[in-house]
Amino acid sequence: MNTLSIAWKEMKHDFRDFRTMIFLLAFPILLMLILGFALTNVFNGDVSVDNLKVLVKNTSTGQLSEAYTAFAKGVSGQSGITFDDLKAGVNGREEVEQNRYADYIEVSDSGIHLYGSSRSPIESNIVQGMLSSFADKYNAAAAVEQQDPAKAELIIAATHQTDYIKDTAINADRQPGSIDYYAIAMTVMIGMWGAMTGGSLIRSEIVHGTAARLAAAPVRKSEIFMGKVLGSVVLNMLCVFVIVMFSKYVFKAYWGNHLPLIFLILLTEVIMSISLGLFISYMMKGEPSGGIVMIIVQLASFLGGAYFPMGDDTGGFLGSVTNLSPIRWGNQALTEIVYNNALTAALPVMLLNMGLAVLFLGAAAMMMHRKEGI
Amino acid sequence: MNVLELRGLTKKFGDFIAVDNMSLQIREGEIFGFLGSNGAGKSTTINMISSLLRPSGGEIRILDRDATKQTRFAKMNLGIVPQDLAIYEDMTAFENVSFFAGLYGLRGNDLKERVQEALEFVGLSDKAKSFPKNFSGGMKRRLNIACAIAHKPKLIIMDEPTVGIDPQSRNYILTSVRKLNDSGCTIIYTSHYMEEVEEICSRIAIVDHGKIIAEGTKEQLKATITxxxxxxxxxxxxxxxxxxxxxxxxxxxxxxxxxxxxxxxxxxxxxxxxxxxxxxxxxxxxxxxxxxxxxxxxxxxxxxxxxxxxxxx
The missing domain is CATH 3.30.70.100 (Alpha-Beta Plaits)
Incomplete structure (x- = not known):
């Protein structure tokens, strides 16, 4: 009962602390909004392919010339592709090198040669694909002609088709936009901020002078300890809940279909963070602990990609260090669950968080037990 | 009956002896003045009686029971008014008293009545719903007292309860101390204001270098230096x-x-x-x-x- 009284007092007291509430709620929402809009392009993976210009030198004769002309005519104008004939005195390869054309094609009786541009690899690949397709059909027709000339005409006619490029929507996995990303990142970061409230749990009683009165009351240290931790966990989880709901319904961030599991992961993160803060406050014994906790939280936020995405390809020392950030664990697990429905991603991070929480809480409880007063 | 008895109480911080083999008896119904300059060992003694510090040696008996062994019993019968204000600024006067009284096992209507009684006693019943951050220094001191008395302890330790307040509030508090004493409470009172101690205390101990160097009524003490x-x-x-x-x-x-x-x-x-x-x-x-x-x-x-x-x- 005393534990609940202390937890309730803790929540009431913190909710009335206007500055703390602004810090816990308004700051992340504002940051989500600013970073979400400022870094929209970082998350935009679309590539625009239009006005694909191809330079052609056609010196072929006979069936190849006829077939190629039909092919070029059919394709030209489709999907923004333009075939220009090479003018006298113009060097086709130089035109490609200067990036005035995506590709240069030489069609002669000996075959078709394509010179692509390394500066426009996507466009080059498209043209290469169309030409390969055309060449395959032409070669097939040439082979059939040797057996049955009448049927070869049908195949030649097939090279006249115009649907070398087909726009097909591929149902790829949903990818997060900037607001989606920061909704997760900021929420996980808020969970980590539990370390700051945890760090001030006991210190605030000393600052208020109430530590003496609490210690003199017929309450066990364990009840004080559990009550304060419980109150802080509930307060931080309520903040996390508000951030998630605000981002979901106001910013329209995507949170997938497994919100209860997401809240469960965030709960373990909050418990771990509060335990960390409490542990550091007992280790440091006083005021400097607030600064140390702040540095740890900010480092974890930066390395965990709360302010700017840290890609999986981040290598070297930085890559190794990023894996130490609880915010990164949380971000990765939540992203997997939200976008890939990978529910198995939850268990490792939850076990890790709770394991650390047990270690930190155990150490803090031991130090509290040994200490005179609270 | 002795409400408090110290037997050879000692507290060491490393090599420093803060309280040195102190023995003392405080009888029921006394207002006991505890005098000592800063660093004399007065606060350390009070902190040990309040279970905030563990004695290095000796015994503390509250209502004839060993306070270090029967901690809960000792705490239930003890109220402390710390020198530094021990109240939450963001909780109303009622909530403050209610929270601390609740830790002593009071619940429901009983709790509500005791809280109202305590606030009335210190003259803050009309400020029950107000926040201490809007209180004057004297009102905060009175609330500090209310938080210590709602559970009706047998022994109240008041450590400098009048420090830094206006004369009107000081008089109010001194009157309250007498009223508490009249209602059966035994009080240990420390103050830097000698005239307060002289005015309200029935017996006084002077502490220096962790030891009681004189003890008695004010008349007995004065008689020692004729x-x-x-x-x-x-x-x-x-x-x-x-x-x-x-x-x-x-x-x-x-x-x-x-x-x-x-x-x-x-x-x-x-x-x-x-x-x-x-x-x-x-x-x-x-x-x-x-x-x-x-x-x-x-x-x-x-x-x-x-x-x-x-x-x-």
């Missing part, structure tokens, strides 16, 4: 004051200076007639004397004589 006279000399300025020269005058036991009012206080052997010599010494040093007063020993004289220091040092 051979001392208390001379107060007010000077225009203390700039040219040479204490060493004054100390060399025969009969002088203790010299102290109160910077605030340019006052020199001298405890001297009553049998030695040295006032003229003291005044001559000061005048020869070029000092301007504004007033001279020779007083009968009071509690402050006793304290100064026994410890060699002012209470506020």
């Amino acid at each position: 051979d001392v006279k208390d001379i107060r000399i007010e000077l225009k300025s203390l700039d040219a004051l040479d204490l060493e020269q004054l100390k060399s005058i025969p009969g002088i036991r203790v010299l102290s200076v109160q910077q605030d009012d340019n006052m020199v206080r001298i405890q001297s052997d009553a049998a030695v007639d040295n006032l003229n010599r003291i005044l001559k010494q000061l005048i020869d040093s070029g000092m301007e004397i504004r007033a001279v007063e020779e007083q009968a020993p009071n509690l402050e004289t006793v304290f100064l004589t026994l410890t060699g220091r002012n209470l506020r040092d």
